[in-house]
Amino acid sequence: MPEETTRTVDDGRTAHDAVTGDGTTARRVTGDGTTDDAVADDRTTARRVTGVTRERLAEMVASASDGAITAGEALAAEVPLTALGFTSLAQMRLIDAVESEFGIEFDLSSAGIGALDDLDALERHLAGIR
Amino acid sequence: MEIRFAGGRAGTAPLTWGQRAIWDTIVKTAPDDRYFNFGRVLAVPGRARPLTPARAAGALGALVARHESLRTRLGGDETGPGRSGPPSHAAGGSAEPYRTAGPHPAGEHGDPSRAAGPYQVLEAAGVLPVAVAAGDPDRFLDELAATAFDYAAEWPLRAGLVVDGGEVTHIVLVFCHLAADGLGAEVVLRDLRLLLLRGSVPGPPPPQPLDLARWQESGAGRRVAGIAAGHWEQEYRRVPPTMFGRPAGDAADPPIWRAQIVSRAMDLAARRIAAVHSASTSTVLLAAASAMVGAVTGHGVCAMLPIVGNRFRGDTVNAVTTLSQEGLFVLDLDRGPFTELLRAAGPAALRAYRSAYHDPRDRDRLTAEASRERGTPVHPYCCFNDLRFADRPDASPGEAEVRRALADTALSWPLRQERLNCRFCLHVTDEPGGLGVSLTADTRFLPRPAMERYLLGLESLLVEAAFRDVLEPVG
Structure with missing residues (x-):
């Protein structure tokens, strides 16, 4: 795993924390555009890093599924990834890749596992862990 | 005939986790450890024919040079040279179902040859004997697989050429389970085919067990191990100490028997349930098998040990080595609808x-701790091995079709033996007549009629659950 990627993601988490402490809210704040300039600067950082992370996660989904789901399909998906053919083997590969790349332990409780089913949830999950 | 092979490097390393797991199992199963030998037959592809024995030998030599696992043997005190089969002190079987782990052999930097336990020894070059025979390749395979490997002295691959009029028609390979598991053997077969057709295998060199062992001992490897260990530790505190603990009255002779059901109805039903509930058929079968274990034992929690391929990572996916190990699958059986159980089975399987x-x-350490804390040995003695390569959910079969298929279900008793280091082993295979589910059980804990009821009950649960919401079965 390239060190650079890890560092970028770490910065991303810091940016999330600085704005809202959680990825979900970060996107919501970014969307409504009613905050002051100082926060807006942070938001820009958050959005940039969030974008990178989201694309990276989509690539990881594509790689875990051996291309059965492309990164583009994962980004555009409006149904759960399992409905697109994301198998339990692919889920295991994704869990392993995420744990290795972000140095975390994935929550595999019934509640946590929902994060494997779409990128928004996965991104929130990763943001929430830190 | 003989093949001289020469690869790149020699070396020693601790056993990988997968090698250690299968070695522990081999030791516990001795002297019946030939049970773990397995093989494959490669029909020589048309474009590689006619194939002379000399060319076949050349391809086998290149194969052994490419995959270090095939020229790796066991070293260490516990495998003493000249010994045939696992150590004699273990040959009487382990009276204790759990063992306390010794110190980590070799450590991170130590010399593995000074370690207490066995270690892997990779040789750069050697001579591999090759048997040559005419006749039925499958019978040849059985002959090659008939005796246990001498793990320290013998190469972990037995090769045979089936000849017809001087031409090689089939290549038979029998593996020592320390060198490969089923998926590793598939990689070997694929590469052998390419060597016969093209003379070489394209792409980067495959991951090797020596490097894998070293990674597993590193900080990154220990982190992965720590996450896994946390699961065993937590669940071993709460699961039934064993799933089949009550001795039954009417044991068979010999005590270990295998029953196999081959059922197209069960295949159609499992695939339909998987499709309808966005699950894999493997998860569907794990859930149903667990529910049925609850039904025959009365336990409210089922602990089952699925054999997992462990090929999820880039450094393992194409490796020829034994990566398969047991995971711990725990499912609370709340006697509710089967679909609820299936929903819980998804994350439990992951x-x-x-x-x-x-x-x-x-x-081993966590098991010993949990056993000590609970005052009784903790081991589920209940395992599950899905040996199928493909998982094909399919919602299309109708109920009438599935019920009609029930008439073709066949049950047989293909195997019996003296010893097994488990009490309840399910194997799932794709058979020409449908889904094969075999149950190898210790009849001292689950008599033959109960084994039969278990398999037929599993089929009936799946067929029912494919078309209506059924409650979990109660024994």
Whole structure:
């Protein structure tokens, strides 16, 4: 795993924390555009890093599924990834890749596992862990 | 005939987690450890024919040079030279179902040859004997697989050429389970085919067990091991100490029997349930098998040990070595609808798969701790091995079709033997007549009529659950 990627993601988490402490809210704040300039600067950082992370996660989904789901399909998906053919083997590969790349332990409780089913949830999950 | 092979490097390393796991199992199963030998037959592809024995030998030599696992043997005090089969002190079987782990052999930097336990010894070059015969390749395979490997002295691959009029028609390979598991054997077969057709295998060199062992001992490897160990530790505190603990009255002779059901109805039903509930058929079968274990034992929690391929990572996916290990699958059987059980089985299966990539020394230690705390040995003695390569959910079969298929279900008793280091082993295979589910059980804990009822009950649960919401079965 390239060190650079890890560092970028770490910065991303810091940016999330600085704005809202959680990825979900970060996107919501970014969307409504009613905050002051100082926060807006942070938001820009958050959005940039969030974008990178989201694309990276989509690539990881594509790689875990051996291309059965492309990164583009994962980004555009409006149904759960399992409905697109994301198998339990692919889920295991994704869990392993995420744990290795972000140095975390994935929550595999019934509640946590929902994060494997779409990128928004996965991104929130990763943001929430830190 | 003989093949001289010469590869790149020689070296020693601790056993990988997968090698250690299968070695522990071999030791516990001795002297019946030939049970773990397995093989493959490669029909020589048309474009590689006619194939002379000399060219076949050349391809086999290149194969052994490419995959270090095929020229790796066991070293260490416990495998003493000249010994045939596992150590004699273990040949009487382990009276204790759990063992306390010793110190980590070799450590991170130590010399593995000074370690107490066995270690892997990779040789750069050697001579591999090759048997040559005419006749039925499958019978040839059985002959080659008939005796246990001499793990320290013998190469872990037995090769045979089936000849017809001087031409090689089939190549038969029998593997020592320390060198490969089923998926590793598929990689071997694919590469052998390419060597016969093209003379070389394209792409980067495959991951090798020596490097894998070193990674597993590193900080990154220990982190992965730690996550897995956490699952075993937590669940071993709460699961039934064993799933089949009550001795039954009417044991058979010999005590270990295998029953196999081949059922197209069960295949159609499992695939339909998988499609309807966005699950894999493997998860569907794990859930149903667990529910049925609850039904025959009365336990409210089922702990089952699925054999997991552990090929989720880039450094393992194409490796020829034994990566398969047991994971710990735990399912609370709340006697509600089967679909609820299936919903819970999804994450439970993922937790089990992650727990399978573990260091057996951690597991031994945690098992001993849990056993001590609970005052009784903790071991489920209940395992599950899905040996199928494809998972094909399909919602299309109708109920009438599935019920009609029930008439073709066949049940047989293909195997019996004296010893097994488990009490309840399910194997799932794709058979020409449908889904094969075999149950190898210790009849001292589950008599033959109960084995039969278990398999037919599993079929009936799946067929029912494919078309209506059924409650979990109660024994």
